[in-house]
Amino acid sequence: MSSTYKAVEVSAAGVLRVVERPISEPGPGQVRIRVEACGICHSDAATVTGTYPGLTLPRVPGHEVVGRVDALGSGVSRWKIGQRVGVGLIAGEDGTCEPCRRGDSVNCQNPVVSGVTVDGGYAEMMIAEARGLASIPDELSSAEAAPLLCAGITTYNALRNAGLRGGDLVAVQGIGGLGHLGIQFARHMGFYTVAIGRGGEKEKLAKDLGAQVYIDTAVGDAAALLQSMGGARAVLATAPSGDSMGSLVSGLAVRGKLIVLGVPRDQIHLNASPLVFGGRSVYGSLTGTAIDQEDTLAFSVLENIRPMIETAPLEQAADAYARMMQGKARFRMVLATKDLNHNDHA
Numbered sequence: 001m002s003s004t005y006k007a008v009e010v011s012a013a014g015v016l017r018v019v020e021r022p023i024s025e026p027g028p029g030q031v032r033i034r035v036e037a038c039g040i041c042h043s044d045a046a047t048v049t050g051t052y053p054g055l056t057l058p059r060v061p062g063h064e065v066v067g068r069v070d071a072l073g074s075g076v077s078r079w080k081i082g083q084r085v086g087v088g089l090i091a092g093e094d095g096t097c098e099p100c101r102r103g104d105s106v107n108c109q110n111p112v113v114s115g116v117t118v119d120g121g122y123a124e125m126m127i128a129e130a131r132g133l134a135s136i137p138d139e140l141s142s143a144e145a146a147p148l149l150c151a152g153i154t155t156y157n158a159l160r161n162a163g164l165r166g167g168d169l170v171a172v173q174g175i176g177g178l179g180h181l182g183i184q185f186a187r188h189m190g191f192y193t194v195a196i197g198r199g200g201e202k203e204k205l206a207k208d209l210g211a212q213v214y215i216d217t218a219v220g221d222a223a224a225l226l227q228s229m230g231g232a233r234a235v236l237a238t239a240p241s242g243d244s245m246g247s248l249v250s251g252l253a254v255r256g257k258l259i260v261l262g263v264p265r266d267q268i269h270l271n272a273s274p275l276v277f278g279g280r281s282v283y284g285s286l287t288g289t290a291i292d293q294e295d296t297l298a299f300s301v302l303e304n305i306r307p308m309i310e311t312a313p314l315e316q317a318a319d320a321y322a323r324m325m326q327g328k329a330r331f332r333m334v335l336a337t338k339d340l341n342h343n344d345h346a
């Protein structure tokens with residue numbers, strides 16, 4: 001066996017390059033994973049541009065990782081060699097900070113963050129914390145499962161934790177990696193699902209994914225159109241654009257919620273009136289835990305939900321990343337480290 005593995009690292013801000021690294025052994029409580037697939041999330045931009053708080057370079061990005069356990073560190077009993085596992089963004093909590101002590105580990109104040117505090121999945125191998133792993137069901141190929149570990153869980157958790165009821169009007173703004181899964185989850189959870197995009201190009205895709213209505217903000221006022229339908233009980237805002245989010249509050253029903261999932265660099269501007277008169281609210285939601293990932297994967301199998309993906313070899317990570325950033329991906333680029341049409345290659 002080779003003593004090195006291939007990885008794609010951010011060597012300096014804006015530079016993704018292929019490197020060979022020595023294979024290392026997992027430490028106590030860790031596993032080494034032979035990566036089979038890794039999705040390219042828009043949040044990877046915070047690593048590629050070197051702007052994620054606390055990040056030091058070089059760093060391997062990637063937090064939608066599926067692979068097989070290849071080596072076990074001491075004290076790891078839950079996972080077996082050869083087992084297929086997934087790793088998301090928040091890939092280990094400290095267990096000691098206040099949110100952790102209150103059982104809110106996704107909001108750990110000192111988390112292991114894949115592709116930020118540790119190297120992520122743009123690589124043939126990755127070392128991960130055993131406590132942060134999700135089990136991957138056999139029904140999903142590695143390339144299909146990967147986007148569910150961030151884009152999927154983020155929209156799934158936001159929807160299921162929003163106190164919604166069947167039949168509620170839910171809008172999903174931004175039809176990219178997160179949004180195209182958000183539309184499917186919303187529809188399959190039983191919500192009247194409205195997709196909000198800019199331009200007409202994605203209307204058919206959004207409807208094929210399950211949206212009853214498509215709003216094109218290039219030709220219509222999204223808030224007014226939502227109000228004409230009775231107002232949204234929730235809007236999942238996934239666009240990486242703060243400017244596009246604030247006005248959506250006026251499209252909410254009384255007590256409706258604008259759930260901020262995108263992390264734009266620009267500000268979100270808010271008008272106080274619809275917040276106060278009608279008790280509307282704005283809050284954020286951060287991905288989820290490993291067990292939430294398993295729930296997301298199980299729901300996707302149950303309802304036959306799959307991400308729409310385009311695969312690329314690891315060596316072409318820089319091009320695939322650029323394609324995502326240019327909004328050309330339909331809808332998730334996945335680095336396929338191994339050929340992955342099937343999940344039965346042990």
Ligand SMILES: NC(=O)c1ccc[n+]([C@@H]2O[C@H](COP(=O)([O-])OP(=O)(O)OC[C@H]3O[C@@H](n4cnc5c(N)ncnc54)[C@H](OP(=O)(O)O)[C@@H]3O)[C@@H](O)[C@H]2O)c1
Binds near residue numbers: 154198244286325
């Ligand atoms: N909360 C979390 O835990 C979490 C998890 C993952 C990602 N994120 C964040 O969520 C955001 C989306 O990530 P992603 O991976 O889904 O990105 P993506 O695949 O690049 O999709 C973003 C989509 O937003 C659309 N968009 C951009 N500006 C828009 C606007 N003004 N109005 C409507 N749509 C607009 C783009 O479509 P067009 O360009 O075709 O309009 C694009 O398809 C990023 O900011 C990312 O960092 C947050």
Ligand SMILES: [Zn+2]
Binds near residue numbers: 041
């Ligand atoms: Zn992500």
Ligand SMILES: [Zn+2]
Binds near residue numbers: 098100108
């Ligand atoms: Zn903690």
